[in-house]
Each structure stands twice: as structure tokens, then as C-alpha cells.
Amino acid sequence: MxxxxxxxxxxxxxxxxxxxxxxxxxxxxxxxxxxxxxxxxxxxxxxxxxxxxxxxxxxxxxxxxxxxxxxxxxxxxxxxxxxxxxxxxxxxxxxxxxxxxxxxxxxxxxxxxxxxxxxxxxxxxxxxxxxxxxxxGIPILHNLNTSFMADEITAIQGILNGTSNFILTQMNEAGLTYEEALESAQVSGFAESDPTNDVDGWDAAYKLIILVRLALNQDLVLDDLSVKGIGEMTQVDHFYAHDFGYQIKLLAYAREVDEGTYAAVEPVLVPQTHPFAFVKNEMNGVFIESKMIGNSLLYGPGAGxxxxxxxxxxxxxxxxxxxxNKQQALQMSPSNLPRCKLHKEGLMNYYFLITDCAIDLTTFLEKQHIRPISLKQQENSEAAFISNKLTVQQKHDLINKLQEISHVKQILSVWED
Amino acid sequence: MxxxxxxxxxxxxxxxxxxxxxxxxxxxxxxxxxxxxxxxxxxxxxxxxxxxxxxxxxxxxxxxxxxxxxxxxxxxxxxxxxxxxxxxxxxxxxxxxxxxxxxxxxxxxxxxxxxxxxxxxxxxxxxxxxxxxxxxGIPILHNLNTSFMADEITAIQGILNGTSNFILTQMNEAGLTYEEALESAQVSGFAESDPTNDVDGWDAAYKLIILVRLALNQDLVLDDLSVKGIGEMTQVDHFYAHDFGYQIKLLAYAREVDEGTYAAVEPVLVPQTHPFAFVKNEMNGVFIESKMIGNSLLYGPGAGxxxxxxxxxxxxxxxxxxxxNKQQALQMSPSNLPRCKLHKEGLMNYYFLITDCAIDLTTFLEKQHIRPISLKQQENSEAAFISNKLTVQQKHDLINKLQEISHVKQILSVWED
Missing domain, CATH: 3.40.50.720 (NAD(P)-binding Rossmann-like Domain)
Known part of the structure; x- marks a missing residue:
């Protein structure tokens, strides 16, 4: 029966x-x-x-x-x-x-x-x-609650917004401008007529809050979180990212560090060899680092x-x-989690795009004790480079120095493999 | 208590x-x-x-x-x-x-x-x-039984053997010979002193049998299955695969077709843009195609x-x-599954490597009504090409014709995106 x-x-x-x-x-x-x-x-x-x-x-x-x-x-x-x-x-x-x-x-x-x-x-x-x-369509919450039950997750990173990922992929692969890519996303049904919530990062931020509850057992409060969307990304950024061996992805991430948790939603340069580089268009991916299993990725359709x-x-x-089976009722997370203590990121590589730079950038950076991983300076006084790992203070100092000799157009975090 | x-x-x-x-x-x-x-x-x-x-x-x-x-x-x-x-x-x-x-x-x-x-x-x-x-470390069986419970899986494909994948990755990325890559795998602890079971495909075949029970609800019998290992792969194959935009991967796969199921364990050329291209070294990946969810991938450590x-x-x-909770006992699959009816593959692109070819290959293939997707003929009479989609019969006919003008060194299946 x-x-x-x-x-x-x-x-x-x-x-x-x-x-x-x-x-x-x-x-x-x-x-x-x-x-x-x-x-x-x-x-x-x-x-x-x-x-x-x-x-x-x-x-x-x-x-x-x-x-x-x-x-x-x-x-x-x-x-x-x-x-x-x-x-x-x-x-x-x-x-x-x-x-x-x-x-x-x-x-x-x-x-x-x-x-x-x-x-x-x-x-x-x-x-x-x-x-x-x-x-x-990715059973990420269920997996966090079952397969990682006896494990300890130290970081969770996601491409969680299909609209933004579609736009960034089209800008990167088809050379479209942001506006063209957005229109293409709308025509393909991957973007709403008002895409604000998606392209400004809020949709990914909400999802990150839910993930952090299950993965890190902490309550991440939206007001504490740094959220940056993809609206300022240009083809120029994609050109240099590609030239340096990276792709620009809108990532939502949280990582346990000694002093607390570092979390943000922001466009990030990920290496072409990182599994996130193949998470294209409307697809989503969640990358988990844990003590027992190590690195895992779940990939699938993020919407539809x-x-x-x-x-x-x-x-x-x-x-x-x-x-x-007359079981006890199921909940996906406890309701009384401690508030997530957010801290500034530690050492990080950064991508800089500057214009109106009339002096030799290599010499300039050498004087600032910056050893760029990649650098490209054009004849039209535009330049882009990826710095070595900098503290937040070092990053701010560098920005100040760069502003004296150029116009700083873009600064993005860069992930290494 | x-x-x-x-x-x-x-x-x-x-x-x-x-x-x-x-x-x-x-x-x-x-x-x-x-x-x-x-x-x-x-x-x-x-x-x-x-x-x-x-x-x-x-x-x-x-x-x-x-x-x-x-x-x-x-x-x-x-x-x-x-x-x-x-x-x-x-x-x-x-x-x-x-x-x-x-x-x-x-x-x-x-x-x-x-x-x-x-x-x-x-x-x-x-x-x-x-x-x-x-x-x-990939919770693939559990996921097949829970997240796909109400879905219908049509194909399951895996990089399931870390040893073979390590060797192929090292051959592709570090330019090692098969023997050097095997030794490197042994030194790194990713290969046994007797690696036969891994490099000959048997390990992946056993795993595929288990996957097919859960994913396709069929009992795949080892004797029915075509199993080919990576022992015959050479740097030359990796060179052409790379040049044509592919990577060679040892895949274990089963796909439902009208007449039954097509399943095999064999080295396959996968496009550089396929998610499998990012599954490197000792890592494993399982790609699932299903009616409701579409395409999913689970990625993680295959051993350790x-x-x-x-x-x-x-x-x-x-x-x-x-x-x-005094529940009914759990089993991962039923014990009375129908035997998997294996059928020959349908239309497929193939990679051919030939030597001792003194005539112009392009003209020759044109005469055979083959329209290669990629072709490279060297001055030393070595040539490689990827055919258009062929039936099994067409493939055999082509092999016969090629043997009349050259020495056929390698034939591998090619997957398109």
C-alpha cells in the first residue's frame, strides 16, 4: 500500500x-x-x-x-x-x-x-x-549536509549567478561589450529585463549567505559583506586578463583564516587552468576545500x-x-549559528589597469619594490599588470603612488592555482 | 543519551x-x-x-x-x-x-x-x-541515489582512474614519454609498482560497472565491455591531439541509445574546452547527462x-x-537488474595517426568522401587527422583504404562539445 x-x-x-x-x-x-x-x-x-x-x-x-x-x-x-x-x-x-x-x-x-x-x-x-x-540544479546544500558531515570545510567558492557568468563569458569569448553581452543574455533568457540584482552581485551574495551557514556553520550578515558586481568590467580588462592567462569571473567566496573569515562577492581573475575557467555561460560551479577530502567541485545548471x-x-x-518513516523533521542548518567574523583579506595578488601613464612602469614599480608577475605597457600610455602578493596596506600605498603618475581604472583580486 | x-x-x-x-x-x-x-x-x-x-x-x-x-x-x-x-x-x-x-x-x-x-x-x-x-572522495554513488532519484540519466562518463590520468596529464603537459610519466606516477605515489590493473583500464571498468547499476539501472557484464588502456599512447598522439585542440583522457562511459547502451573504457580525445580537460593528474571527474537537470559534473580526489x-x-x-532511527536497511542498488544490452557506437569522429604515407592525404581522403575536421601531414610522411562523423562500417572501410597507402598507427574516438 x-x-x-x-x-x-x-x-x-x-x-x-x-x-x-x-x-x-x-x-x-x-x-x-x-x-x-x-x-x-x-x-x-x-x-x-x-x-x-x-x-x-x-x-x-x-x-x-x-x-x-x-x-x-x-x-x-x-x-x-x-x-x-x-x-x-x-x-x-x-x-x-x-x-x-x-x-x-x-x-x-x-x-x-x-x-x-x-x-x-x-x-x-x-x-x-x-x-x-x-x-x-546542483545539489550543493544536500552534499554539504551529508558528504561533508564528518569533514571540516575551510573554504567555499562559487560561480553562483548565471546571468553574470553568461555576460562575462560572452565578453571573454565573443568579444562583446558589456552592453552587447547583457542584451544577448536577455535575448537568450538568461537575464531579466531589470538585471540589477544579478549583475550587481546581490543574488550571489544571498546564495553565499546560505552556503556559509551550511559549510562554515556561521551566520554571514549581508551588511558585513563586501559586494561588487560586474558593471565596471570592460573588454580592455578581459583582453589583459586573457593575455596574462586568466579569466574574469564573478565569485562569491568565504575562507576561514586564523583571525576569522574572509568573504566577498567580486569579479576575480582566475587562472585559465582553474576548474572555474570552464564554468561557462549560464552554468554554476561550487568549489569546496576541506580537511579530509581536499578539493571538490560540483558543476551544473544554476537556473532554468x-x-x-x-x-x-x-x-x-x-x-x-x-x-x-515517521522521522524527526529535517532542517538544512541550525537556527542559532554564531555571527561570521569578517576580516580583511591577507596577502593577495592584484590586477591593475592604468591609463595616462607617461613614465616607464617597470622602473616605477621596481622603485616601489613591486615585482609584477605580468606586465604590459602600451604605446598609448595604457598599462596593466599583476602585482606580487601584497597586504591591504601595501595595496593602498601602491594605489596612491600609481595615482601620482597615472589614472587608476581598475583593481581586481587575482587567484593563483 | x-x-x-x-x-x-x-x-x-x-x-x-x-x-x-x-x-x-x-x-x-x-x-x-x-x-x-x-x-x-x-x-x-x-x-x-x-x-x-x-x-x-x-x-x-x-x-x-x-x-x-x-x-x-x-x-x-x-x-x-x-x-x-x-x-x-x-x-x-x-x-x-x-x-x-x-x-x-x-x-x-x-x-x-x-x-x-x-x-x-x-x-x-x-x-x-x-x-x-x-x-x-567524490560522493557519486550517494548523489546518483538521491539527487537523481526522480530524474532519468541518459549518459554517465568518468575519469575514474587516477594513475592513468596522472600519466596522461604528465605526457600532455610536461612532455614526458609514457615510461617517464609512469615512473613519475610511481615516485609520487600515484601508481603501484605493478600498474597493470590501472593503465590497462580494468580498474576503470570495475568502477563503470558499479556506476551503470546506479545510473542506468542495468547490469553491465565485464565480458561484454570493450576495455582499452593507455599503454599504446605516445607523445606523438599527444602532440597532434593538442595541436587539433584536444586532450587524450582515459574515459569510462555508458550512454543510452535507441537500441540499447553504448559503453566502453578507452582513451578518447576530448576538446580542450570540455570540463574533463580540467580534470588533471590524480583527480577524478564524473559527468552526468540527465533529462531534468541536464549536464552535471562532480570533481574531486579519486584516491588517497x-x-x-x-x-x-x-x-x-x-x-x-x-x-x-530503526529504518529499513539501505542498499545502493537493486540486486536483480536487467543485463545491459551493449551496442556498437553510432556516428563518431575518429582520430587517425598514420606513417609511411607518400601521397597527398587531403586528395586521398577527398576521394574516399572523408571531410577531415583537422589534418596535418608532415614531410617525414607522418600524418594525423580527425575524420568527420563515421559509422562503424565507414571507419573499417577507411582503415582498409589507409592501410593500402600507409601504416595505421593509432585510431581513437573523438568527442565533440
Whole structure:
């Protein structure tokens, strides 16, 4: 006898659509391999008329009243796919309080209110899972909680924003300007009409906050975090990065150091030989350094209806199996983590792009005791170089000196293998 | 009150050593995050004297009699780390029959007798897990069973043998001959003194058999599988591969096609832009194509005491948590899978290396209606080219024609992006 698990979905947008399709496609496999029979009992929509076609096609019961779902005792799992903070937060809270398990893909909400919602879930002995909130189809949160359970993660680094990565890849490989690459991303469906959240780094920052909770067991607060987007990147930067053997990637990263944690979201030069160099276009990648396993990478689609829906479906199945076994409710992270103590980076290589430099840069840098790893000075008084490892103070001193002889256009961190 | 879980380890070699160390390092974390207290109760060794130092250092109770472990009712989990088929198979069977859960890293054994052992485990309602048997520190088996549970995998491809990958990487990047690269691998500890099993492809073949069970739900039989090692690769091949924009990698792969499955272990030319090109030296990578998620890659260390031990420890923890919750026993794959129906590959690009070719190859190929993607003919009558896509029949016809005008030295499959 199969255990019937009833699901209600809040929203019927792109991901919810994908969820309905993927669940139907997997129905037989799930029945064969588990004791479960999953079905979507109700879907909350704004307008029944607008979604009538989909409802008929997939035999969905639509409702415009969230209470229809929240008071229905037959609903086991509520899947929140409306996005945004309000009313998602209130509805999830009500669902948890009414002993319903919740799955969400809402990264903004989990990054900002994940602790509060997890505490509510725990208090009501129900599960709150959100695998799809970070890196779409990559099961990164689940892996952090299982395969790294007995390990100690020292650093986590991610290409977490598909829009930015698409733009940077197109600038690098197709020689497009930032504006052309953004337009191409919009045409291909990889960028919103208002891409601010993505290209300014906020989307990656929210995801990093969630990753840091699970990987480093710390609560990273957005206000503490340095966030820089890709808006200032030019073809000139890509030209020199490429010439020096690097690629520019928007990275979100956190690294444990002696005095605390160094974390940021910023465009970084990574070596052409680093695994991140092949994470192209809309794909995402998460690189983990840990004491026992060493270096690992998970790579996959960071967005898209089907991959994101599949992560939601895996969360649903995890809860359903757990439910069937009458287990303790599952949470992805504790709700009472210590606040992440952020510190300035230590020694780091930097990329500098300067213009209006009339003097010989090599001689100048030698006088400043800087030994560049790479340097290129053009006849038009433009120059770029990668410094040796500098402290923050040394970097600031160098910037001041460079400003006396040139116009400093760009400074980026550089990662070595 | 912590649930006490008692572990017995068969063998005290490199991985067992790593397990003891990793478990001690993780003891506090495990106690904090779970209701479990794990301890290694007994270790089976051949000679107590030889391991006395380790036993004292880690306070291990040694025994030379496997019965000491098998009849001990306090032992919950037996970890088999002696390797080989006999007596590992008999001891695991006895342990399962005596209702002990088993964790093993023994790929040869699981590839050959996994179905039988899984059936025994099921019949006795105990778990049999073997994450460490494939790709050391990469949690690939666990991911196939969880994140892809509701998905449908269509192809799985892996760089699964660290020794071969180390040798190929060194030949490609450092310009070493096969013999020099093998010696370098041996000096670095990445190759055994007798590397046959690794460089001839058998190790990768065993791992592929295990992967295919979990990914494609089919039983791949070793005798059906085409297995080719890296022994015939020369610097000349690496030179042309590199020149044409490829790298030579030893791949183990299985792909569902209309008529069945195409699977093999062989050296393949992969594009420099393929994620596999970044899987270097002793690292492993597994690339998965699936209907819902699309393309994913898991990358990490394929061997090494600590990563392999960590996979064993994760299996132990999975069983211990399950044990604590009085769950149904866990198996990684069903024991009654249908036999994999292997078919010849379909259309494929091929790399040819020929010598003693006195005529113009371009004109010759044109006459054979072959349109090469890349071609290089040297003055010394050596030539290499990559064909357009050919059927198996077309490939054989071409080989026959080439043999009339030259000496065919090498033919390898070529993958396109």
C-alpha cells in the first residue's frame, strides 16, 4: 500500500510549471522505487482564468485563497514558489505553524529570514528544505549536509549567478561589450529585463549567505559583506586578463583564516587552468576545500525551470520518505549559528589597469619594490599588470603612488592555482 | 543519551589508517550534530606485532581472528578494507548473515559480486554501502541515489582512474614519454609498482560497472565491455591531439541509445574546452547527462587515504543514523537488474595517426568522401587527422583504404562539445 503524500504549490510560474511536468514524468519511477504516491492537490494562483489551460492540461485544482491550502488537513507539504519576501514569509510561517512541511526555492527569503523560519519549523516539528535556492540544479546544500558531515570545510567558492557568468563569458569569448553581452543574455533568457540584482552581485551574495551557514556553520550578515558586481568590467580588462592567462569571473567566496573569515562577492581573475575557467555561460560551479577530502567541485545548471524544479522535487521526496518513516523533521542548518567574523583579506595578488601613464612602469614599480608577475605597457600610455602578493596596506600605498603618475581604472583580486 | 555504535575494521592498511584518523578528528563534530557515539571496537590484522605501534597510538583492540568480530554481538558495522575477492567475499557474506551492516571500498568485489552481496544484505535486513569503491572522495554513488532519484540519466562518463590520468596529464603537459610519466606516477605515489590493473583500464571498468547499476539501472557484464588502456599512447598522439585542440583522457562511459547502451573504457580525445580537460593528474571527474537537470559534473580526489576514508566514514554515519532511527536497511542498488544490452557506437569522429604515407592525404581522403575536421601531414610522411562523423562500417572501410597507402598507427574516438 503506497503512502499518499499531498502537495500544495504556491504559485504557478516557470519553476512551478517545471515541477508539475517533472513530477508527472517521474511518477512511475517514484512508485517503483519507493512506497510513495505523490500528488499535487492544490495550486495557489492569482487568477484562475489565466491558468485555466495549464490546470486542465495537468488536472490541477486551482485556488486563489491561500487559506484553502493552509487549513486543509490533507496537505502534507507546501511548496512556496511565489518568490519575494512578502507574503511568502508570512505564508511559510503559517504553513509551518499548521504542521505542514515546507519546500522553497526563495533565496532572498532564506538568506534574510532562514534562521527565523528554521526555528519556527523546528518548534513545530516539521521540515523546511530549500535546495533550489542555491545553484539551481546542483545539489550543493544536500552534499554539504551529508558528504561533508564528518569533514571540516575551510573554504567555499562559487560561480553562483548565471546571468553574470553568461555576460562575462560572452565578453571573454565573443568579444562583446558589456552592453552587447547583457542584451544577448536577455535575448537568450538568461537575464531579466531589470538585471540589477544579478549583475550587481546581490543574488550571489544571498546564495553565499546560505552556503556559509551550511559549510562554515556561521551566520554571514549581508551588511558585513563586501559586494561588487560586474558593471565596471570592460573588454580592455578581459583582453589583459586573457593575455596574462586568466579569466574574469564573478565569485562569491568565504575562507576561514586564523583571525576569522574572509568573504566577498567580486569579479576575480582566475587562472585559465582553474576548474572555474570552464564554468561557462549560464552554468554554476561550487568549489569546496576541506580537511579530509581536499578539493571538490560540483558543476551544473544554476537556473532554468527543469533543473530548479528537480531540486524542489528532490526536497519533496526527501521529506516524503522521512514522513513515511515517521522521522524527526529535517532542517538544512541550525537556527542559532554564531555571527561570521569578517576580516580583511591577507596577502593577495592584484590586477591593475592604468591609463595616462607617461613614465616607464617597470622602473616605477621596481622603485616601489613591486615585482609584477605580468606586465604590459602600451604605446598609448595604457598599462596593466599583476602585482606580487601584497597586504591591504601595501595595496593602498601602491594605489596612491600609481595615482601620482597615472589614472587608476581598475583593481581586481587575482587567484593563483 | 548517545546511541553507541560499534565498528569493526577488517584490515589496517592505508585507508583503514585514514579512517581511524578521520574518525578521531570528527568525533566531537559527530557528537555535537547527531545522537551518535561511534567507536572502533576491533581491528582485524594479520600480525598484532606489526601493528602494535598504531594500536597503542589510537587505542585500538587488535585481533587476528575474523571470528572474534563475526560472533561478537556488540559489533554493529563491519568495514571491509582488506581488498581482493577472497576472503573478503566470504567474510562480508558471513557478517551480513550475522545481521551486521557492512561498508566496503572494494570495487573489484562489488563489480563482480555486488548483486549477490546486496541480495544477502537484503535477505538479512542489513545495509551494504560502498561509496568509496568508485572515485574515492567524490560522493557519486550517494548523489546518483538521491539527487537523481526522480530524474532519468541518459549518459554517465568518468575519469575514474587516477594513475592513468596522472600519466596522461604528465605526457600532455610536461612532455614526458609514457615510461617517464609512469615512473613519475610511481615516485609520487600515484601508481603501484605493478600498474597493470590501472593503465590497462580494468580498474576503470570495475568502477563503470558499479556506476551503470546506479545510473542506468542495468547490469553491465565485464565480458561484454570493450576495455582499452593507455599503454599504446605516445607523445606523438599527444602532440597532434593538442595541436587539433584536444586532450587524450582515459574515459569510462555508458550512454543510452535507441537500441540499447553504448559503453566502453578507452582513451578518447576530448576538446580542450570540455570540463574533463580540467580534470588533471590524480583527480577524478564524473559527468552526468540527465533529462531534468541536464549536464552535471562532480570533481574531486579519486584516491588517497584521507578522501577514501572520508567516503567510508560517510557510509558508516549514514548507516548509524539509519540504525538509530530503526529504518529499513539501505542498499545502493537493486540486486536483480536487467543485463545491459551493449551496442556498437553510432556516428563518431575518429582520430587517425598514420606513417609511411607518400601521397597527398587531403586528395586521398577527398576521394574516399572523408571531410577531415583537422589534418596535418608532415614531410617525414607522418600524418594525423580527425575524420568527420563515421559509422562503424565507414571507419573499417577507411582503415582498409589507409592501410593500402600507409601504416595505421593509432585510431581513437573523438568527442565533440
Amino acid at each position: 503506497k503512502k499518499q503524500v499531498n502537495i500544495a504549490v504556491l504559485g504557478l510560474g516557470v519553476v512551478a510549471n517545471g515541477l508539475v511536468k517533472n513530477l508527472i514524468a517521474a511518477e512511475e519511477k517514484i512508485k517503483q522505487q519507493t512506497d510513495l504516491s505523490l500528488s499535487i492537490a492544490k495550486v495557489l494562483v492569482r487568477s484562475k482564468e489565466k491558468k485555466q489551460g495549464l490546470a486542465q492540461k495537468y488536472q490541477l485544482t486551482l485556488t486563489t485563497e491561500v487559506e484553502d491550502i493552509l487549513v486543509d488537513p490533507t496537505i502534507d507539504i507546501v511548496v512556496e514558489l511565489i518568490g519575494g519576501i512578502h507574503p511568502a514569509k508570512e505564508w511559510i510561517t503559517l504553513a509551518l505553524q499548521r504542521k505542514k512541511h515546507v519546500v522553497t526555492a526563495n533565496k532572498d527569503l532564506i538568506a534574510r529570514f532562514g534562521n527565523e523560519l528554521t526555528a519556527t519549523a523546528k518548534a513545530n516539528n516539521v521540515s523546511l528544505l530549500y535546495e533550489a535556492s542555491v545553484a539551481g 525551470a527543469s533543473p530548479t524544479a528537480e531540486s524542489v522535487l528532490t526536497d519533496i521526496l526527501t521529506i516524503a520518505k522521512n514522513l513515511n | 548517545k546511541k553507541q555504535v560499534n565498528i569493526a575494521v577488517l584490515g589496517l592498511g592505508v585507508v583503514a589508517n585514514g579512517l581511524v584518523k578521520n574518525l578521531i578528528a570528527a568525533e566531537e563534530k559527530i557528537k555535537q550534530q547527531t545522537d551518535l557515539s561511534l567507536s572502533i571496537a576491533k581491528v582485524l590484522v594479520r600480525s598484532k606485532e606489526k601493528k602494535q605501534g598504531l594500536a597503542q597510538k589510537y587505542q585500538l583492540t587488535l585481533t587476528t581472528e575474523v571470528e572474534d568480530i563475526l560472533v561478537d554481538p556488540t559489533i554493529d558495522i563491519v568495514v571491509e578494507l582488506i581488498g581482493g575477492i577472497h576472503p573478503a567475499k566470504e567474510w562480508i557474506t558471513l557478517a551480513l548473515q550475522r545481521k551486521k551492516h557492512v561498508v566496503t571500498a572494494n570495487k573489484d568485489l562489488i563489480a563482480r559480486f555486488g548483486n549477490e552481496l546486496t541480495a544477502t544484505a537484503k535477505a538479512n535486513n542489513v545495509s551494504l554501502l560502498y561509496e568509496a569503491s568508485v572515485a574515492g 587515504a584521507s578522501p577514501t576514508a572520508e567516503s567510508v566514514l560517510t557510509d558508516i554515519l549514514t548507516i548509524a543514523k539509519n540504525l538509530n
